[in-house]
Amino acid sequence: MQNSRNQNKPICLFDSGIGGLTVLKKLINKFPDENYIYLADLERVPFGDKTKSEIKKIVNEIFEWLIKFEPKAIIMACNTSSALLSHELSAISHQLDVPIYGMIESCAREVSGINHKKISVWATKFVVENNAYKKMIEEINPDLKIEEITCQKLVPMIEGLNFTLEERNKIIHEYLNQTSRDSNALILGCTHYPLILEDLEKLTDLELIDPADALINDLKKCLPPRRDAVNCIPATMPNQRQISLYATAQKEKLERFAKLYLRENLKVNSASLTMVSV
Numbered sequence: 001m002q003n004s005r006n007q008n009k010p011i012c013l014f015d016s017g018i019g020g021l022t023v024l025k026k027l028i029n030k031f032p033d034e035n036y037i038y039l040a041d042l043e044r045v046p047f048g049d050k051t052k053s054e055i056k057k058i059v060n061e062i063f064e065w066l067i068k069f070e071p072k073a074i075i076m077a078c079n080t081s082s083a084l085l086s087h088e089l090s091a092i093s094h095q096l097d098v099p100i101y102g103m104i105e106s107c108a109r110e111v112s113g114i115n116h117k118k119i120s121v122w123a124t125k126f127v128v129e130n131n132a133y134k135k136m137i138e139e140i141n142p143d144l145k146i147e148e149i150t151c152q153k154l155v156p157m158i159e160g161l162n163f164t165l166e167e168r169n170k171i172i173h174e175y176l177n178q179t180s181r182d183s184n185a186l187i188l189g190c191t192h193y194p195l196i197l198e199d200l201e202k203l204t205d206l207e208l209i210d211p212a213d214a215l216i217n218d219l220k221k222c223l224p225p226r227r228d229a230v231n232c233i234p235a236t237m238p239n240q241r242q243i244s245l246y247a248t249a250q251k252e253k254l255e256r257f258a259k260l261y262l263r264e265n266l267k268v269n270s271a272s273l274t275m276v277s278v
């Protein structure tokens, strides 16, 4: 997938809001010399409560906008969009002539091989209503029991940034109480949820699975280390890579969060997509 012609092309990611930064952070750690473009559609967050046709319109519009950057790959850092397109990924990749990755496939493949009996998935309403993880995992390993739980309060809580620890714990407990006691692991099936990983780790003993890890394991096979990064640039040279952030609204929030979470001082640009009113 990578030749010298497209080495400098960016990897484009998108999410409804700040959640996809959890994927971007792991990508930067694993592929530090790549260029990144991140789009947060904070005008229309959350995606997970919207209808299929609403999400489809939004995602098509985002693809149209991202493709102008001539990306080497597009990553849907959003489980909701990934659930919508899980069966159309290769057709759309072909049509747009760019590899497109979702959050669900790699994780489904990886957990299907793990010796667990039952796995719980926390996700948005759309992902759960479409049984996105359940269908994909059970197709590979029908013996693995999957339960999916809609956690509608988590995205507003995480995006809200102003909840007290007590309020956060109360909401998290609500979903832990719905989670089977005999589950072996919990998939964080929304890219926002790793942002409350520390809270979760204190409240449950379940093994917590971030699908971004499986995705990155798969990407490692397609994105070999850049030649210039490995051989040509002396270790003392400053890092050449660029991270560009865009938001359709609430630029300050994305800026603040990039600083807090990515530890990067980045200016957020306005993205003017042709807004579909939903």
Ligand code: DGL
Pocket: 015, 016, 017, 019, 020, 045, 046, 047, 048, 049, 077, 078, 079, 080, 081, 124, 155, 189, 190, 191, 192
């Ligand atoms: N972070 C996204 C996901 O992984 C979207 C959440 C939302 O906007 O509802 O599903």
